[in-house]
Amino acid sequence: MRVLVDTNIIIDVLQSRQPWCEAGKMIFLAIANKQIIGCVTAKQIADIHYFSRKQFKEQDNVDAKCRTVITKLLALFELLDTLGIDCQDAIAYENNDYEDAIMISTSVRSGVDSIITRDKRHYHSAPLPVYTAEEFAKKLKTQEE
Numbered sequence: 001m002r003v004l005v006d007t008n009i010i011i012d013v014l015q016s017r018q019p020w021c022e023a024g025k026m027i028f029l030a031i032a033n034k035q036i037i038g039c040v041t042a043k044q045i046a047d048i049h050y051f052s053r054k055q056f057k058e059q060d061n062v063d064a065k066c067r068t069v070i071t072k073l074l075a076l077f078e079l080l081d082t083l084g085i086d087c088q089d090a091i092a093y094e095n096n097d098y099e100d101a102i103m104i105s106t107s108v109r110s111g112v113d114s115i116i117t118r119d120k121r122h123y124h125s126a127p128l129p130v131y132t133a134e135e136f137a138k139k140l141k142t143q144e145e
Contacts, residue, residue: 002037003027004107005077006117007044009133011051014069020118023133027116030140031076040077041106043099045070080110093125101125 005027011017013024031038040048052066059065082102086109090101100122107115107128114129116136123130131139 001113002039002078002111003136004039004041004080004103004112004115005031006103006115006119007040007047007051008118009116010040010044010048010073012118012133014048014052015055020133023137026137026140027133028076035140035143038077039080039107039110039112040073041080041082041103043082043102045073045079048073080106080112082106083109085109095122095125097122104128 009020009024009027012020013028015021027036027038030036049066049070052069053062056062056065083106086102086105089105089109090098093101093104095101095104104115104123104126107126112128114131114136115123115126116131116133117123118132120130120132
């Protein structure tokens with residue numbers, strides 16, 4: 001199963017944001033154990049780099065730390081390219097967040113099976129299943145039993 005993991009879930013894990021990071025860690029573990037294939041878009045990687053710079057701004061070697069984060073994510077997640085057609089197709093999704101509509105379009109074109117996000121409202125128009133991290137973690141547990 002290929003799942004797009006939304007940026008908010010990844011940032012929750014990277015920054016240990018409570019209470020959301022626990023379910024996110026379970027998803028990361030499932031990806032690392034090859035139970036599922038975790039996907040991110042190229043745009044997400046740029047966004048995560050930005051959030052990492054903010055997180056490390058008061059520390060030494062900010063750029064090196066950010067590059068380490070990105071390198072580890074790229075080793076763990078499949079990287080999906082966003083194409084011009086994804087931007088065009090995203091216009092058709094009735095969604096108040098165009099950026100998320102692009103992620104939906106990229107996911108659909110790339111054959112992703114579902115999306116995991118903290119805010120399902122941003123993906124209400126997705127033609128594929130959308131889960132919160134907690135919902136997906138429960139689904140993983142059920143499959144293990």
